[in-house]
Amino acid sequence: MAFFLQNLVNALQWGSFYALIALGYSMVYSILMLFNFAHGDIFMVGAYIGFGVATGLMVLASLWAFTLPGWLILVLTILLSMFLTSFLGMFVERVGYRPLREAPRASAAITGLMIGIILEILILWGMGTQRVSFPSLIDTVTYNIGGVFITNKKIMIVAISLSFMLALHLFIKKTRWGMAMRAMAFDYVVVPLMGVSINHIARMTFAIGSALAAVAGILFGVAYPVLDPYMGIIFGWKAFVAAILGGRGSIMGATLAGFLLGFIEIFVAMIFPSTLRDLIAYSIVLLILVFRPYGFFGEPYSAKLRL
Amino acid sequence: MKKGLISIAVACCLIFGLVLFACGPEAPKTIKIGINAPITGDIPKVGEGTKFAAQMWLADVNAAGGLDVGGKKYMVELVIEDNESKAESAVKVNTKMITEDDVLIIVGPQSSKQAVPAGEVANNYSTPMISPWSTNPKTTKDRPYVFRGCFLDPFQGPVVAKFIKKEFGFDKAAVLYDVASDYPKGLAEFFKAAWEDLNGAGSVVAYESFTTKDADFSSQLTNIINSGAQFIFSPQYYNEVALIVQQAHQLGWDKPIVGSDSWGSAETVQLCGKDCYGLFFSTHYAAAAAKGATKEFIDRYNKEHGYVPDDVGALTWDAMRIAQQAIKDCGTITGDLKADRQCVRDALAQIKEFSGITGNMTFNEDGDPAKCAVIVRISDQGEFEFYESVCP
CATH class of the missing domain: 3.40.50.2300 (Response regulator)
Incomplete structure (x- = not known):
């Protein structure tokens, strides 16, 4: 039982990352009907920005000789990095996607791939080839609850992820901006005629998606404190799978599918030999898609699908 | 249609221009040694150690007026290429160094993931290659041109x-x-x-x-x-x-x-x-308890680069010196690359009891040395402490 619960805890943490990143894919898709394939790399840059901000704050604190508690640095790091990374998202949208908005979807899709490569090389160039060790802002405390080992970091990661997902959900359902986004997702041809600027909405969507990717990046750095410029690639692909699985454009779906993907990966490794983990895990995903080709919450809007 | 052709033409001109720009004048007569290292990718620290050790060796050789082969001095040039820590890039790098850069011998790649496929290329082109760090048997197995600097x-x-x-x-x-x-x-x-x-x-x-x-x-x-x-x-x-x-x-x-x-x-x-x-x-070695030539190397590396070299650095240093020994033993550099590579390969196979900073080396028929292993304990200060030595 403890064995099972331990895996459940592991899966919750792992799924949080997929869910946070899948949200970014899904939101952009719902507005612009394209997948931003640079999103995995925005996650990576977010982690590096978080690293920079955290290091900067620690240096500042030591220069002015006052002590910032680790948790405060972490909170400030998350907020500042979200802010900074959202500009990266807006920049990517302005440079990479807006000029191609009327171009075939395939062209816009490969733009994302190219921007991704450019971001990787920029980080490689700027940070050097050395691995970066994310600073340990809070000490790890391990709790042993009846044979299940939970760290304070795990609890924090899951809690922060869930609260951001809830905040996003409320934003989209309760605010006027959220309503504009939903309207745009419903019909991006007619809604701009009603006075809602697609440029504003697209920019905002990229900003929010990138800010969430930054949160994922920082939490990733807290859990797995070794950063490298290529860490976003595979991770981005898998989160993309989660976004598809959840139903293209569905926020709720992306969240649930992100967690589901985490659970599938962890529990497959629990039951089968770990060598076959991804083989079996992604065969399961494939099987789900065979029976639910639009994902869990997606709708078959083939008339609008321009890919 | 026309527009497309024009843009293709412009792109071609740009690329061609860059190529012309990159081709400098012919270099004077030198010996070229290829270094196939993971400068970027998963293990950049390994690439850095390789590069630093090779450059220290180069500085020594060229400070002495070049490499003495049969009474004639040749300047040495290193061709350092990045294999991105990927198998396919290591293959490409080896092919390029052998066919375009005309290297006499290759040192690297370091990890077996790259050394196993890259060794195949070197062997096919009859070019001697020494992998300092690759411990997988497949790297040298049935490849007369491939050697290694470490145990298996x-x-x-x-x-x-x-x-x-x-x-x-x-x-x-x-x-x-x-x-x-x-x-x-x-x-x-x-x-x-x-x-x-x-x-x-x-x-x-x-x-x-x-x-x-x-x-x-x-x-x-x-x-x-x-x-x-x-x-x-x-x-x-x-x-x-x-x-x-x-x-x-x-x-x-x-x-x-x-x-x-x-x-x-x-x-x-x-x-x-x-x-x-x-x-x-x-x-392969423990830096903390080193003596003699090993300590000399460690101190010098530490002074130049600010940290104690890892085993990759030490093994690369040895591999460079073995390559130097083999080129010397060869006796003459004819300028005919094929003959020279064959000559260096034969000289490598003949090396007996080479005393390196990571132990003595004699290659067996597979191109593998018999060397001792060291068990290291990571101390409470984070240093690599010698714990015990195990010999074959």
Whole structure:
């Protein structure tokens, strides 16, 4: 039982990352009907920005000789990095996607791939080839609850992820901006005629998606404190799978599918030999898609699908 | 249509212009040595160690007025290429260095993942290659032109198994390794075989794997903890070591984790921190207890680059000096690359009792030296302490 619960805890943490990143894919898709394939790399840059901000704050604190508690640095790091990374998202949208908005979807899709490569090389160039060790802002405390080992970091990661997902959900359902986004997702041809600027909405969507990717990046750095410029690639692909699985454009779906993907990966490794983990895990995903080709919450809007 | 053609023409002109720009005047007569190293990618610290050691060697040689071959001095030029720590790039780099840069001999690639496929290329082109750090047998097997500067995994696996048996008296092992990389996969298999020889079938109670770039090992580690293993053997590179050790501790694991020579990087402790203190691994040399020429090298490297060189640096240094010895022994450089490469290869095979800073070397018919392994303990200050030495 403890064995099972331990895996459940592991899966919750792992799924949080997929869910946070899948949200970014899904939101952009719902507005612009394209997948931003640079999103995995925005996650990576977010982690590096978080690293920079955290290091900067620690240096500042030591220069002015006052002590910032680790948790405060972490909170400030998350907020500042979200802010900074959202500009990266807006920049990517302005440079990479807006000029191609009327171009075939395939062209816009490969733009994302190219921007991704450019971001990787920029980080490689700027940070050097050395691995970066994310600073340990809070000490790890391990709790042993009846044979299940939970760290304070795990609890924090899951809690922060869930609260951001809830905040996003409320934003989209309760605010006027959220309503504009939903309207745009419903019909991006007619809604701009009603006075809602697609440029504003697209920019905002990229900003929010990138800010969430930054949160994922920082939490990733807290859990797995070794950063490298290529860490976003595979991770981005898998989160993309989660976004598809959840139903293209569905926020709720992306969240649930992100967690589901985490659970599938962890529990497959629990039951089968770990060598076959991804083989079996992604065969399961494939099987789900065979029976639910639009994902869990997606709708078959083939008339609008321009890919 | 026309527009498309014009843009293609413009793109071609740009590329052609760049190529012209890159081609400088013919270089004077020199000996070229290729260095195939992972400057970027998964293990950049290894690439850096390779580059620094090779450049230190070059500085020595060229300060002496060049390499003396049969009474004639030749300046040496290093062609350092990045293999991005990928197998396919290492193959490309080797092909380029052999066919375009006209190198006489290649030193590298370092990890078996790149050295195994790159060795194939060097052998096919009849160009001598020395891999300083690759411990997988396949690198040199049936390849007369490929040599190595270190011991092999069929030796290292049993060394670790015997050490753990003797030191701790355990009989239940867990292995966690990267199934997508030649070195960890090969060594995990040799270790498993050796451990089962010592303790009987079924004594490896958990044999878990992951693939390169994975960051979360919680499910594998949970399986290992659940299996009742007494220690974990994990022959991984330094970036994964930090994650594995930390995650194991966070899941409540407090028993030993033992590693192999890939742990010996200067960055292991930097990334892993206190979690790695007190752990053991097998390697090629221990910097902390070095004497003589080894110490000289370490001190000089430390002075120039600001940190104690890892085993890759030391092994590369030895490989460069072996290459130098072989070129010298060859006697003449004719200028006919094919003949010269053959001559250097034959001279390499003839080298007897070469005294390197990582031990004495004589190549056997496979191009492998018989060398001693060292067990190192990571001290409570994070230094690599000599613990014991195991010879074949």
